């Protein structure tokens with residue numbers, strides 16, 4: 367089925383064709399007609415499935431179809447969990463809306479509010495926003511939400527995970543009651559189901575293949591290596607294979623900075639992006655990386671969330687994520703929209719418990735390959751993993767609810783770990799014969815309060 371057969375206007379079909387899309391993805395084939403029909407939608411889809419075009423295109427069409435009102439107030443509102451995602455969704459609106467003659471803006475924190483106020487005053491049709499900054503505008507009476515006809519909650523699970531539920535409810539209370547609601551979520555916890563129940567009216571339901579199945583096309587490999595030799599191994603891999611556009615994940619912001627610095631000393635151009643960097647610095651780093659001027663981008667999970675780079679060839683997990691599902695999000699940066707990619711994990715003795723969790727989530731055992739010269743020293747004992755759990759804007763420590771992924775993770779934390787503020791120890795026996803088994807610990811795997819990402 368083609369884009370025009372889905373009922374999209376010629377202006378939109380022209381724009382997607384120019385973007386190089388020949389055929390709608392499964393989420394697009396289902397979501398576009400459903401949204402054009404005007405009803406509510408509940409969609410299970412992750413980043414990488416083409417979901418953004420899946421809601422952006424029909425929204426553009428619905429807004430194009432009616433005369434622009436005289437009010438400058440937005441008619442569609444897209445809420446996203448992070449600044450990066452807001453910026454990227456709005457960029458998609460511009461790309462797909464190139465010939466639609468509609469106006470859009472992304473508003474998020476970390477950048478000056480005045481240019482946003484000026485644009486809002488001139489008038490926008492589609493507003494893409496993170497919840498915190500949107501509420502700032504509301505408080506200052508610089509945004510008028512009374513004309514919103516279509517609401518999108520993008521990555522709703524992530525928004526709840528990041529503690530945005532109160533903000534979302536507050537925003538919902540500011541919108542007209544009569545409107546079209548679209549909820550996109552990768553996972554369906556009880557919290558998401560409750561939100562969907564309260565928000566959606568007889569929604570169309572769409573579920574496209576979980577990222578886990580997209581994962582099939584990504585070559586994944588584990589290199590066991592000593593904790594202290596990871597950086598050396600990474601440099602070796604990048605040099606020996608002449609890798610470009612390598613996205614490297616670290617667990618903490620500090621780790622990201624340190625690694626980028628060390629790679630620089632090794633003569634490999636690298637920058638770190640995370641929540642402590644200014645928005646300008648993050649945008650610049652991303653632009654350089656996309657333009658292939660930067661060999662390595664080092665990121666924390668939240669900062670990388672929603673990074674949209676086509677056919678990113680290499681993703682490296684310098685540290686394994688604490689939450690197994692983040693692994694799936696991370697490696698989803700490669701192998702997008704049909705391209706193949708490669709995901710490498712550098713795993714030290716501390717991380718074999720995490721590795722087992724990941725293997726359980728993706729439903730397969732990852733191939734392990736020791737790089738000659740980097741054989742792990744079997745006498746090294748596992749140590750607790752430093753945790754500065756990435757969190758996003760507006761996230762407060764300890765908000766994770768029981769029943770959420772992170773809540774489950776806390777409850778399943780093993781017995782007897784040393785309880786330092788930002789440390790927690792993961793269990794897990796040896797993932798290979800001879801790997802030392804970490805001491806076990808208590809159920810109170812306390813979260814570090816760090817605001818990462």
Ligand code: AMP
Pocket residue numbers: 386387388389390391394412413414415416417418419674675676702703
């Ligand atoms: P998303 O899931 O919205 O983050 O999109 C993932 C990636 O797929 C983005 O880089 C899009 O540019 C790309 N994409 C979206 N729709 C299509 C399509 N129909 N054909 C090819 N690529 C697409």
